[in-house]
Amino acid sequence: MSDSEGPLAVDGRAPDVxxxxxxxxxxxxxxxxxxxxxxxAGEITCLLGVSGIGKSSLLxxxxxxxxALERGTIEAxxxxxxxxxxxxxxxxxxxxxxxxxxxxxxxGARLRGDHADGDGARSLLRDVGLAGRENDLPxxxxxxxxxxxxxxxxxxxxxxxxxxxxPFSALDxxxxxxxxxxxxxxxxxxxxxxxxxxxxxxxxxGHRIHIMTxxxxxxxxxxxxxxxxxxxPTREEATARYRELMGYLGQSGAVAGLxx
Numbered sequence: 001m002s003d004s005e006g007p008l009a010v011d012g013r014a015p016d017v018x019x020x021x022x023x024x025x026x027x028x029x030x031x032x033x034x035x036x037x038x039x040x041a042g043e044i045t046c047l048l049g050v051s052g053i054g055k056s057s058l059l060x061x062x063x064x065x066x067x068a069l070e071r072g073t074i075e076a077x078x079x080x081x082x083x084x085x086x087x088x089x090x091x092x093x094x095x096x097x098x099x100x101x102x103x104x105x106x107x108g109a110r111l112r113g114d115h116a117d118g119d120g121a122r123s124l125l126r127d128v129g130l131a132g133r134e135n136d137l138p139x140x141x142x143x144x145x146x147x148x149x150x151x152x153x154x155x156x157x158x159x160x161x162x163x164x165x166x167p168f169s170a171l172d173x174x175x176x177x178x179x180x181x182x183x184x185x186x187x188x189x190x191x192x193x194x195x196x197x198x199x200x201x202x203x204x205x206g207h208r209i210h211i212m213t214x215x216x217x218x219x220x221x222x223x224x225x226x227x228x229x230x231x232x233p234t235r236e237e238a239t240a241r242y243r244e245l246m247g248y249l250g251q252s253g254a255v256a257g258l259x260x
Contacts, residue, residue: 014160016077033216046202049212087157093150095138102134184230
């Protein structure tokens, strides 16, 4: 499989996802109140904000993994249930230590009793730089290799909605750029929410960039970007949008803590 081809087939059914009036408490604290955001169909929405503000909590709520909302709704724009249409990548790799790299990547299909596409999984593993490591156990992998395995597993799920929590954070700079390129291509046509601390990553991959600030947290749209990801970070347009984003982050007070 080339970098531009793979088991992910754009199916034309990726929906908008609407979070409306969401209120969530964490203990005695109100994490967010009356929070609303739309994930546009077939686009990558990047969410920036300081650590601990609630980005991961929002991601888990959309995935159906978090505690119940006190108020509000999370719905697909096409009216169909989101359950079964979401692939989720946690900050932790969550690899099963007794399974090989290949078996971890195909775990979802086997748990559902579906055919496990071993050839497709091997192709994805080649693309993420893990050719020849298919039979390795997670214990012998570096942190970056484990993260790449988790990314391949997420992409292997072939879902119209993809939720990713800092998927490239454990990678070295060159590998990060390569996998951003790969993800930008393979996620084409999917509805994606990507949580990141990296403004450059947001500019490279996002169609829209949202900023989460405050307590209770609120969301503002920082910018909408033209063209399709992945964007070349050295091109003038990308660097100009990065400067614009950093200016917005500074004005909003969200810049402190990014990158931590």
